[in-house]
Amino acid sequence: MAAGFVPSVLGSTVANVAYGTGKNVVEYLDRGISAVNTGSGMLVSWRFLADDADNTVYRLYRDNQLVYTSNSGNATCYLDKGGKSTSSYRVDTIVGENLVSSDECTHKSNTNYLTIPMDIPKAGSGYTYSPNDCSVGDVDGDGNHNCMPADVDNDGKQELLLGAVCLDDNGKVLWCNNLGHGDAMHLSDLLPDRPGLELWVCHEVKPYGVSLLDAATGTGKKIFHYDHEKDTGRCAAGNIYAGNPGAEFWVHSWELFMTETDSQLVL
Ligand SMILES: [Ca+2]
Ligand SMILES: [Ca+2]
Ligand SMILES: [Ca+2]
Ligand SMILES: [Ca+2]
Numbered sequence: 067m068a069a070g071f072v073p074s075v076l077g078s079t080v081a082n083v084a085y086g087t088g089k090n091v092v093e094y095l096d097r098g099i100s101a102v103n104t105g106s107g108m109l110v111s112w113r114f115l116a117d118d119a120d121n122t123v124y125r126l127y128r129d130n131q132l133v134y135t136s137n138s139g140n141a142t143c144y145l146d147k148g149g150k151s152t153s154s155y156r157v158d159t160i161v162g163e164n165l166v167s168s169d170e171c172t173h174k175s176n177t178n179y180l181t182i183p184m185d186i187p188k189a190g191s192g193y194t195y196s197p198n199d200c201s202v203g204d205v206d207g208d209g210n211h212n213c214m215p216a217d218v219d220n221d222g223k224q225e226l227l228l229g230a231v232c233l234d235d236n237g238k239v240l241w242c243n244n245l246g247h248g249d250a251m252h253l254s255d256l257l258p259d260r261p262g263l264e265l266w267v268c269h270e271v272k273p274y275g276v277s278l279l280d281a282a283t284g285t286g287k288k289i290f291h292y293d294h295e296k297d298t299g300r301c302a303a304g305n306i307y308a309g310n311p312g313a314e315f316w317v318h319s320w321e322l323f324m325t326e327t328d329s330q331l332v333l
Contacts, residue, residue, distance in 0.1 A: 099171040101146075101155050102178050108149030109178075110134075110171065112157050114142050122166075125158040151176035199249075199300075216253055218263055218281040227253060229267060232284050241284035246271035252303040253281055256313035257289070264289065266315055268301035276301050276317050292317075292324070 099112040110126060124136040126144055134144040149155075155171035173180060187195045215224040223235035229248045234240040251267040256278070263281040275294040280287075300318030307314050307323075315324040 097157055097159070097167070097169040098173075099155060099157055099169055100173040100175075100180070101149070101151075101153075101171050102175045102180070103151050104145065104178050107145050107147035108151065108153060108155075108174075109143060109145050110149070110155050111143035112169075118159070119161045121161060123160045125160060127156045127158070128153045130154075130156070214251075214253060216263060216281065218253075220262065220282070227251070227265065227281070230284075232281075243279070243285045245269050245277070248301075249299045250301050252301070254303070254313070256303055256315075258312050260289075264313075266301055266303040266313075268298040268317060270297045270299055274298045276315070278315065290324070294320075 095113060095115065097112050097115070099110065101108045101110040103109075108128075112124065114122070121138045123138065124142060125132055126134040126136070126146075128146055128149050133146055133148070136142055136144070146153075146155075151174055155174075156168060157171070158168045159166040175181070184197065186197075189195065213226065213228050215226050217223060218225050218227070218232060219234075219240065221235070225235055225240055226233040229251055230245045231242045232240040245267070247270050248268045249270060251265060253263060253265050255262075256264040256266060265279045265281040265284065266276065267279065268276045273293045274296060275292045275298055277291040278289040280289065294317075298317060301316065303313045303315045305313050310325045
């Protein structure tokens with residue numbers, strides 16, 4: 067998947083390569099090569115970074131043998147049917163005839179997921195600790211699952227989104243939609259054919275549910291919305307299904323996926 071500096075299909079993504087001036091301060095990301103055992107081979111994937119040239123070619127090596135060449139426009143992933151979790155992988159990044167970088171895969175798994183060990187504090191009298199929310203983000207001080215910077219009005223400066231409120235780059239309220247606190251939101255160019263960024267946000271106050279909003283206005287007509295009968299605390303969006311253009315959208319405890327055409331998608 068060629069995805070700019072989008073870190074993950076399930077992560078809270080905050081920027082778009084083609085949007086704004088490209089001069090915003092952004093998190094440093096490396097090639098991010100991962101290899102997981104799908105049961106029918108090793109799925110190796112890596113990032114197309116924001117500063118990669120359009121004509122970049124990637125060469126994937128298993129145990130120093132070339133197994134795949136990703137030319138311009140090709141996917142930056144490969145199902146290596148001959149690979150094993152004990153294989154070593156490397157991606158060479160090439161522009162023209164020049165080797166730009168050579169990166170080793172450091173995230174491998176013999177299952178189709180990566181396990182993250184946790185150091186959970188011991189339970190005490192009347193309380194325990196357990197994992198709850200999970201999201202991808204910058205862990206050095208500016209990551210937060212319902213507070214994120216992004217250039218939503220395309221003026222080259224970043225605004226700050228807090229769920230129901232967006233603060234302009236000058237600190238003034240750009241929009242406030244009075245939809246109340248939501249515990250999760252995902253911001254990205256979720257609908258690539260629609261200009262600008264879109265915000266997928268859930269609502270913990272009546273009429274509850276979830277909305278897809280224009281991130282630049284927030285208060286305008288919702289792109290689509292679903293009511294729910296109770297507090298809707300979690301939602302997520304990402305391009306997880308190639309059979310539908312752009313992102314798919316889903317909500318905690320709802321057994322459905324939604325698409326940009328406001329239709330429900332059964333996978
Ligand atoms: Ca802006
Ligand atoms: Ca602004
Ligand atoms: Ca869009
Ligand atoms: Ca899709």
